[in-house]
């Protein structure tokens with residue numbers, strides 16, 4: 001049987017797209033392999049959000065090219081955000097590529113593969129969004145985890161943060177129809193899934209383009225599907241996160257007490273230059289509202305350090321927010337200019353060394369805060385969804401998205417259990433089974 005291998009870079013949207021592509025390839029009679037050297041089809045699903053992922057893609061391609069020595073008929077394809085942004089450039093740099101396709105052409109994978117197998121270059125990168133992209137939704141996802149599943153509910157992004165490439169690589173916002181989403185939720189539950197993770201670059205904007213449904217209504221509708229035990233969603237945008245959504249989060253038993261709410265920077269001047277659409281005060285008011293309705297909520301955020309024009313004083317505003325909010329987790333990045341974005345034209349005033357130092361200091365500070373947050377779990381009883389067995393232990397997540405390791409029988413896989421936390425580590429918790 002012919003085999004396929006998919007390498008995925010980037011965010012959960014890309015992970016979900018790769019799961020769908022795996023579904024398509026299985027449907028076409030291919031089997032997955034974990035060893036790219038024996039693959040007949042290699043797909044590289046790319047990210048372009050910063051310069052580093054761009055480079056990673058190029059070095060991965062250099063490696064995968066070797067597959068053709070042993071198997072000259074092997075097909076190598078590139079898709080995702082870098083392909084959408086610079087597919088033709090990629091073809092020049094890597095002329096051995098057989099397929100290159102954009103983010104809205106994934107449903108054409110069967111035809112593209114057909115073309116490539118005939119020995120032709122299969123290239124499809126559209127400027128406009130392909131109206132038929134939703135055909136992708138009908139394929140089942142091939143997931144690594146049996147009990148948790150991603151589900152894309154909105155594609156694209158209408159926010160135009162000045163540093164960000166995503167609106168260019170993913171296009172304008174398109175919400176999926178509620179009925180289609182609920183059908184997929186039901187299929188996933190029938191397949192054994194307990195936790196549904198709703199996805200979008202900007203999920204809280206769900207429904208704006210449809211006009212007749214809002215994100216909080218989607219949450220209720222998903223919760224009403226029989227068998228859904230937990231609901232998570234990423235990424236919420238602070239601008240669209242309103243009291244209706246927060247109330248629904250608090251009210252729906254299955255919605256987990258965890259939210260990733262990117263602030264990016266603490267300084268109002270920088271937030272304005274980023275065109276984020278909120279001030280530090282407005283952001284902190286939303287955090288306060290979240291904590292009021294959901295007192296035990298765990299929070300995480302994204303931070304960009306070294307945006308053009310960021311002074312040390314601006315940076316200190318970010319530090320101030322981290323100290324005040326006490327996030328459970330922070331994903332921090334050095335600013336990276338992206339071709340074609342407005343920020344790429346802005347002047348960088350700071351020394352790269354100084355920016356690296358700021359980032360390192362921020363990471364150190366957050367390490368302490370995250371550890372302190374974990375320590376607070378010691379001796380507490382928490383609900384865990386048992387996701388997998390690893391090194392002879394069971395592993396699952398709390399509703400607040402913390403990993404818990406504990407002893408137990410594998411008949412508990414996929415079950416919600418109660419554990420008592422015995423030890424907090426920096427990045428995980430250890431516990432014992434209570435029930």
Ligand code: SAH
Nearest residue numbers: 049163164201235262302303333334335336
């Ligand atoms: N839609 C999500 C984020 C998508 S990109 C949101 O709006 O929050 C994921 C993260 O990458 C962003 O939150 C941001 O922190 C970071 N990022 C995006 N563009 C970047 C750039 N040009 N340089 C550095 N980090 C960037």
Ligand code: SF4
Nearest residue numbers: 157159161164166201
């Ligand atoms: Fe990028 Fe901003 Fe859209 Fe997030 S909201 S994807 S950071 S443009």
Ligand code: F3S
Nearest residue numbers: 010011047048049081
């Ligand atoms: Fe990267 Fe595209 Fe996601 S640029 S972060 S893979 S939307």
